[in-house]
Amino acid sequence: MPDNIASQPLRQRSLGTSRDPIETWASTCEPKTQQLDLSSVRSLYLHIPFCFHKCHYCDFYSIVDRQDRQEAFVERLVQEIRAQSAATHRPTLHTLFIGGGTPTLLKPDLLRRVLDELASAFELAPDHEWTIETNPETLTDEICSVLKDSPVNRISMGAQSFNTNHLKTLERHHNPRSVFNSAERAHRAGFDRLSIDLIYAIPDQTLAQWQDDLKRAFELPIDHISAYALTYEPNTAMTARLNRGDFQSTPDELEVDMYNATLDAIKSHGMQRYEVSNHAKPGSECKHNIAYWRNENWLAIGPSASGHLDGYRWKNTPRLDEYISTNDAGFAPICDLETPDRKRSLMDTIMMGIRVRDGLDEQQLINAADQHSRSTELKESIQDCVNQRWIESRDGRIQLTDQGYHFADRVARDLIGALID
Numbered sequence: 001m002p003d004n005i006a007s008q009p010l011r012q013r014s015l016g017t018s019r020d021p022i023e024t025w026a027s028t029c030e031p032k033t034q035q036l037d038l039s040s041v042r043s044l045y046l047h048i049p050f051c052f053h054k055c056h057y058c059d060f061y062s063i064v065d066r067q068d069r070q071e072a073f074v075e076r077l078v079q080e081i082r083a084q085s086a087a088t089h090r091p092t093l094h095t096l097f098i099g100g101g102t103p104t105l106l107k108p109d110l111l112r113r114v115l116d117e118l119a120s121a122f123e124l125a126p127d128h129e130w131t132i133e134t135n136p137e138t139l140t141d142e143i144c145s146v147l148k149d150s151p152v153n154r155i156s157m158g159a160q161s162f163n164t165n166h167l168k169t170l171e172r173h174h175n176p177r178s179v180f181n182s183a184e185r186a187h188r189a190g191f192d193r194l195s196i197d198l199i200y201a202i203p204d205q206t207l208a209q210w211q212d213d214l215k216r217a218f219e220l221p222i223d224h225i226s227a228y229a230l231t232y233e234p235n236t237a238m239t240a241r242l243n244r245g246d247f248q249s250t251p252d253e254l255e256v257d258m259y260n261a262t263l264d265a266i267k268s269h270g271m272q273r274y275e276v277s278n279h280a281k282p283g284s285e286c287k288h289n290i291a292y293w294r295n296e297n298w299l300a301i302g303p304s305a306s307g308h309l310d311g312y313r314w315k316n317t318p319r320l321d322e323y324i325s326t327n328d329a330g331f332a333p334i335c336d337l338e339t340p341d342r343k344r345s346l347m348d349t350i351m352m353g354i355r356v357r358d359g360l361d362e363q364q365l366i367n368a369a370d371q372h373s374r375s376t377e378l379k380e381s382i383q384d385c386v387n388q389r390w391i392e393s394r395d396g397r398i399q400l401t402d403q404g405y406h407f408a409d410r411v412a413r414d415l416i417g418a419l420i421d
Contacts, residue, residue, distance in 0.1 A: 037310055041091040043291045044084075044122065046077075047302035048103040048114075049320060069320065074110045076324045078117050080301050083330025085121035088299065092123040095288035095298075096130045098152075104138040108146050115150035124151055129287045131156055131195075136178040144189040154193040154286075155186050156226075162216045163209055166202045169247070170230075171237070176216075183220045193284060195224035200258045202230055203247035210258045214265040223284035227262045228277050229255055256406055263402075274357045276400075276408050293352045295345070303332070311340030343372050347419060351412045359391075359399035365415075374419050381418035385411050 050073075051064060096118065104111065124130070131154040132147065139157065147155070161167050162176040179196070186194055196217055200210045217225060232239040232249065242249060250258075266272070266279040274285050275293065291298055300307030304318035316332040317323050326333045338344070346368045353360045362382070369378040382398065385391045390404035390411050404411060 037297075038088050038091060040297045041088055041299060041309065042093060042125075042296065043095040043288055043298035044093055044097070044118075045288075045298055045300050045305055045307070046081075046096070046098045046114075046118070047100060047300075047305040047316075048073075048077075048098060048106060049101040049303055050105045051100065051102050069324065070107055070110055072324050073320065074106070074113060076327065077114060077302060079327065079330040080332050081114075081117050081121050084299055084301055087331075090121070090123060091299075092125050094125045094128055095291055096122075096124075096128065097288040098130075098132040100133055102135050102138055103132050104134040104143050108142050111143065112146045112149070115146070115152065119151055129154055129193075131286065131288060133158065134182070136174045136182040139182040139185060141185060141189075144185055144191075147191070148189050153191070154195070155191050156195045156197065156224075156286075157182060157186075159196045159217065160199045161202065162213050163205075166205055166209070169202055169204070170199065180220065183222070187221045193224070194220070194222045195226060195280075195286065196220065196222055197226045197228070199228050199230050200262070201250035201255045203250065205250065205258075207254060207257050207261060211261050211265070214262065218265065218269045224278070224280040224286060225266065225271065226278050229259070259406065272357075273405075276355045276405055290356070293356045295349045295352060301332070311338075311342075311345050313338040342368075343419060346372075347416045350415050354391075354398070354400065354412050354415065355408050357399070359397045362393055362396055362398050365398070369419060372419060374421075377418040378415065381414050385414060 050070065098114075106114070128151065130150075130152045132152050133156045134143075135158050139155070157179065158172075159176075159179045160170055160172050162179065164176065167174070167176070183194060183196075198213055198217060200213070214227075230238075230250070232242055241247065262279070263273060271279045271281050273279050275289070278286065278289065280286070295308070297309045298307055299309075300314070300316060303316055303320055303323040306313065306315045313336075314334050315336040317326070317335045323332055346365070350360065350365070366375050366378060369375040382391070382393075385404070386393065388407075389401055390407050391398050392401050393399075400408060400411065
């Protein structure tokens with residue numbers, strides 16, 4: 001599901017072994033840097049890979065659920081939760097995100113066990129944000145009851161479209177009416193924070209159809225909406241169909257019109273854009289994803305989940321059988337690991353931070369670039385983007401302009417390029 005960005009693959013090298021991440025990090029450090037700042041851990045991402053059906057556009061790790069491995073998976077997941085809690089000295093979490101896959105496809109008793117285990121393994125800040133992803137067909141009254149008995153206080157639902165033809169193109173198997181039924185069910189259960197995901201620039205989608213999707217979305221009791229242009233990721237069925245000529249991608253001009261229509265809709269319903277594709281009522285921004293965009297620290301649990309701690313980035317194995325069968329004192333097999341690199345960290349900060357409304361601290365960037373003798377080049381790149389009217393410097397911060405939001409990836413690429421020798 002698009003709202004989940006912590007299960008995306010990292011640029012890492014293979015370890016080919018199962019190792020406690022804390023020990024792995026320490027073993028690759030110089031002795032003087034072996035002490036990691038575990039007190040800075042404020043977030044956790046947990047991945048549940050089961051799905052009813054593999055959507056054609058999705059490149060997240062998910063498998064079609066036959067319910068024959070759910071018990072074994074949850075048993076293994078509980079072991080990893082306990083191992084991570086012990087290794088990190090039971091940190092206080094401000095945000096927790098359960099993504100997938102479709103987490104609410106777990107049997108209710110198994111989902112309850114996972115939620116209970118998380119609540120007992122970690123401290124939760126008084127103002128914690130705990131999100132779980134769901135699909136309309138899986139948010140039943142029983143699941144709502146399980147969630148309500150836990151600290152979960154935010155639901156992210158994958159609607160994607162209210163047009164049956166476009167849902168068929170995306171290989172989404174739900175009735176648009178079920179989105180309304182599930183949203184009402186969640187609201188009735190007492191969940192005030194509800195986000196939905198929508199996709200635009202679907203093949204053959206018109207501007208009027210996208211505007212109708214937005215209109216119907218705002219009939220729901222939502223405080224947040226993630227609206228993503230369809231991306232043709234490598235190794236997905238959607239990209240294979242595009243390459244076969246089954247359909248054509250949406251023209252750039254129409255995609256821009258759809259994006260602008262999104263901005264008109266969110267403004268008229270009291271929401272604000274706070275990231276390229278994310279919009280919320282004031283105070284309802286997704287704190288967990290903001291932690292990613294700010295390059296903060298977070299733990300990762302479950303197959304394919306990616307984590308970050310003090311410059312170390314790692315990814316658990318994206319293979320369920322290996323995850324279940326390989327147990328190193330509770331820890332999951334790590335398939336990839338990046339060790340700290342100041343220039344790469346600066347690049348990551350630029351790549352993610354430029355996307356958010358608050359932007360980046362200009363002087364901090366220049367000072368960091370100066371450590372690599374690239375401050376002159378970065379200043380020139382910043383000025384070039386200003387001249388293109390893609391960014392502006394306001395109160396010492398570099399921020400995208402309205403026009404610049406259409407070129408966010410290009411801006412990030414240009415600024416990062418200035419750091420490359």
